[in-house]
Amino acid sequence: MPVKDINIGDTFDAVEEVDKYRTIYYAGASGDFNPIHIDPGFGEMVGLGGVILHGLCTLAFAAKTVTDWSGDPGALKRLKCRFAMPVHLGDSITTQAKIVGIEENRAKIELSVTNQDGAEVLTITSAEIEL
């Protein structure tokens, strides 16, 4: 490292589609079988309009945007978000990232994570990578 020349103000982004079986895969791999994620009837009953994606899967999409860009997953040192809105099957999640600070051997990154309507599904999302 550094894997690349990084400057304050640099931006990058990526899009992930939430396919109709994503919550089933994520439940199996993570062990989180909360019915709001896997049972459409339950999701309807509690007013979510069907199943919703695990928030931590959305956060993993945001993390992937950073690690794909940096090229070194082990360089990700900090990751943070607030879960602001449910993500539904069929949604398209865009992560836009911006380098906002470089201190010693760390780059600070602000992330905007939105759905296909432009609504922020995660807020106060940020990451830090080791340079």
Added chain:
Amino acid sequence: MAVDKKFIGKKYGPLTYEVGKEKIKEYANAIKNPDPHYIDDDFAKNTKYGGIIAPPTFAVVFAGMLADPFFKDPELNLNYAMLVHGEQEFEFFEVVRPGDVITSSGKILNIEDKEKLDIVTLEGISKNQEGTDVCRATFTFVIRK
């Protein structure tokens, strides 16, 4: 009913999780992340890590185990039906590899009693078999009253 602040500092675990290579691959597939660091032995052996590593957010699999005794704690008596995961923070200190034996210890960091909701923060510190910290995970749960 408010969550009693006397439970700040209450501990959960330690809980132990042995990391399997195929579980890492399963998780990478679930988050739609086919980065060869996670799934390709031939690629991974030529990286600085010398083999497959787990995606950073794989930490939810071992640190997230702490949520189970916390949610089910009869003393704390959380209203699970009213609970949502509000915020999440991770600090990553060391990569996680297949064969690692990760021990996670949890602690209630804070309880805030607001007008319409309680905010409870659970911290999990995970160490590997060498005693090295691998991750600090902070889960913030919001419970509507």
